[in-house]
Amino acid sequence: MKNKVKTIAVLTSGGDSPGMNAAIRAVVRASAFNNLKCFGIYRGYQGLIENDFIELGARSVSNLINRGGTFLKSARSKDFMSKEFRKKAFKNLKDRNIDALVVIGGDGSFTGADVFSQEFDIPVIGIPGTIDNDINGTDYTLGYDTALNTVVEAIDKIRDTASSHDRLFLVEVMGRDAGDIALNSGIGAGAEEILIPEEDLGIERLIDSLHKSRKSGKTSSIVVVAEGDQIGKNITQLATDIEKDLPEYEVKVTVLGHIQRGGSPSCYDRVLASRLGVGAVDALLEGESNIMVGIQNKKIAYVPFEIAINVKKTLDFDLIRVADIVST
Numbered sequence: 001m002k003n004k005v006k007t008i009a010v011l012t013s014g015g016d017s018p019g020m021n022a023a024i025r026a027v028v029r030a031s032a033f034n035n036l037k038c039f040g041i042y043r044g045y046q047g048l049i050e051n052d053f054i055e056l057g058a059r060s061v062s063n064l065i066n067r068g069g070t071f072l073k074s075a076r077s078k079d080f081m082s083k084e085f086r087k088k089a090f091k092n093l094k095d096r097n098i099d100a101l102v103v104i105g106g107d108g109s110f111t112g113a114d115v116f117s118q119e120f121d122i123p124v125i126g127i128p129g130t131i132d133n134d135i136n137g138t139d140y141t142l143g144y145d146t147a148l149n150t151v152v153e154a155i156d157k158i159r160d161t162a163s164s165h166d167r168l169f170l171v172e173v174m175g176r177d178a179g180d181i182a183l184n185s186g187i188g189a190g191a192e193e194i195l196i197p198e199e200d201l202g203i204e205r206l207i208d209s210l211h212k213s214r215k216s217g218k219t220s221s222i223v224v225v226a227e228g229d230q231i232g233k234n235i236t237q238l239a240t241d242i243e244k245d246l247p248e249y250e251v252k253v254t255v256l257g258h259i260q261r262g263g264s265p266s267c268y269d270r271v272l273a274s275r276l277g278v279g280a281v282d283a284l285l286e287g288e289s290n291i292m293v294g295i296q297n298k299k300i301a302y303v304p305f306e307i308a309i310n311v312k313k314t315l316d317f318d319l320i321r322v323a324d325i326v327s328t
């Protein structure tokens with residue numbers, strides 16, 4: 001079975017994240033290094049269905065490592081959910097003698113990859129590309145470090161205006177199901193409170209804590225709120241409720257939104273992308289399939305799709321303790 005693979009294809013799927021370009025570049029160059037032919041597929045699974053391919057050589061991915069987003073473009077594809085279209089997708093691969101696929105994306109993309117690989121007996125390797133860091137089996141996902149730095153930089157700026165006017169700022173960051181961005185950026189930016197999906201401490205405790213901060217001499221405060229926080233109110237409503245109980249503060253809301261997805265990848269993400277891209281091609285040459293290439297304790301790890309997809313990643317709860325202590 002080993003070294004069977006001769007031609008591979010790579011695509012980016014789901015939400016884009018900084019470092020996807022660097023990962024494509026690594027896959028393309030690792031293919032060239034190993035004398036494999038490599039194709040890029042535009043617009044994720046939709047482009048795979050619609051036959052939107054480009055052959056990529058080592059020189060076709062120059063000046064990409066520093067660019068945010070994905071030059072292959074990403075997409076969500078409803079069509080790929082149906083077998084009829086996946087059949088078409090497989091035919092497009094076979095017509096070019098492509099015998100393996102690398103999918104850069106999140107858990108949804110891996111679910112699609114797993115289904116496709118089993119249906120048509122074609123090796124598929126996943127690279128975790130999402131800013132949320134919510135994929136089990138890898139310590140970090142591509143784009144997470146860059147997103148954290150973007151958030152911290154933005155909160156530093158918000159803090160300047162907060163402290164000039166005795167304001168309380170609620171800053172919403174991405175994370176519907178995972179609090180990694182909120183918790184780590186909150187600690188990094190010195191937030192007073194951090195609200196995450198994994199924990200519900202209730203609005204009373206939040207208000208009580210903000211009261212205490214005020215009494216201890218703090219005149220401005222930053223509260224980082226993950227999109228999926230458990231208090232569960234729309235952030236503007238949350239601001240109104242807090243203002244009722246804390247009239248001494250002017251409460252403002254900032255939703256950071258899509259700026260968190262953009263920007264030039266950090267050095268950490270570029271190196272991670274390079275390692276995961278090379279790791280994906282190594283895995284194919286070793287005869288692997290249906291796995292995600294991740295990073296665990298600084299080492300490349302092969303994680304079966306079913307474990308990456310179906311097991312929920314656990315949050316480092318000690319970070320909550322640290323956040324509480326350093327915000328005293």
Ligand code: ATP
Pocket residue numbers: 013014015016045075076077078079080081082105106107108109110111112113115130
């Ligand atoms: P993000 O974390 O940014 O949301 P993701 O990879 O989880 O990224 P999804 O939109 O969940 O993003 O999935 C991307 C694509 O994967 C879907 O648009 C669909 O084409 C494909 N996909 C997801 N689940 C399945 C499935 N059960 N069968 C076939 N394809 C699927």
